[in-house]
Amino acid sequence: MSSNKNSYPASVRDNVAYFKKQGIPVPPPHLLKTERQIEEIRKSCQVNIAVLDQVEKIVRAGISTAEIDRCVYQVTTDHWALPAPLGYEDYPKSVCTSINDVICHGIPSEKEILKDGDIINVDCSTILNGYFSDSSRMYCIGDVSEENRKLVDVTKRCVELGLEEVRPWKQIGDIGAAINAYARENGYSVVAEIGGHGVGLEFHEDPYICHTASRNTGMLMVPGMIFTIEPMVNMGRAGFRIDRKNGWTVTTLDHKPSAQWEIMVLVTETGHEVLCW
Numbered sequence: 001m002s003s004n005k006n007s008y009p010a011s012v013r014d015n016v017a018y019f020k021k022q023g024i025p026v027p028p029p030h031l032l033k034t035e036r037q038i039e040e041i042r043k044s045c046q047v048n049i050a051v052l053d054q055v056e057k058i059v060r061a062g063i064s065t066a067e068i069d070r071c072v073y074q075v076t077t078d079h080w081a082l083p084a085p086l087g088y089e090d091y092p093k094s095v096c097t098s099i100n101d102v103i104c105h106g107i108p109s110e111k112e113i114l115k116d117g118d119i120i121n122v123d124c125s126t127i128l129n130g131y132f133s134d135s136s137r138m139y140c141i142g143d144v145s146e147e148n149r150k151l152v153d154v155t156k157r158c159v160e161l162g163l164e165e166v167r168p169w170k171q172i173g174d175i176g177a178a179i180n181a182y183a184r185e186n187g188y189s190v191v192a193e194i195g196g197h198g199v200g201l202e203f204h205e206d207p208y209i210c211h212t213a214s215r216n217t218g219m220l221m222v223p224g225m226i227f228t229i230e231p232m233v234n235m236g237r238a239g240f241r242i243d244r245k246n247g248w249t250v251t252t253l254d255h256k257p258s259a260q261w262e263i264m265v266l267v268t269e270t271g272h273e274v275l276c277w
Ligand code: MF3
Pocket: 084, 085, 086, 088, 089, 091, 095, 096, 105, 123, 124, 125, 134, 230, 262
């Protein structure tokens, strides 16, 4: 595919015009990545995957989340890349580590020690040669309760179900609709106000991916778009609060646990390709 900031590639131009005429919101041309850009973003994703793979090896009861942060910084810079969170809107660390009732944006700390039974989300984002990648995984520490393990597994399944909706000429809302339906079937709730996003040339681009959206709503999916799917699923109510002192850490209001997995996906001519997981 070849395109530039101001015009659609010939391969999608007619279809985009057709759906636009029907009143469906279409992505502006700059959200469609070129083959060259996709190649560079893929390389960034490979680093992000390597970082999460290394975290997987060290994460266990007894280590601090600061240790995870150091691991992320070390592995990322060993690959000649930078951790995107560090300094992003004054975020102080290289990674987000969100334990149990922390929904997202937990800040690593020497004082926070992982213990048996914890569930933790490690959210990594990488900048390689100016190209961004972003994905996160859950880790179960030691002997995790049946109940919490199910939350982790259902949340992962939510991502897979969302992913199955990704193909060109459908609308973004179908992703959240599938995710929300499955989470609710399991008695859980999904955070609506924090969600996925376009990514690649910047850390956070359009469109916003709401994981509680309705079918046949939202932006048209067009080949060349890259975005994340990253539902935050709460065992209890969806209500949350943001830590007033640090301005970042998001916690459930009812203190019940929350889980999240994040993948990065490319819309292709025939469906999708997962770039990062
Ligand atoms: N990685 C998060 C996301 O999935 C963004 C975190 S912003 C940070 O979009 F500054 F906290 F890193």
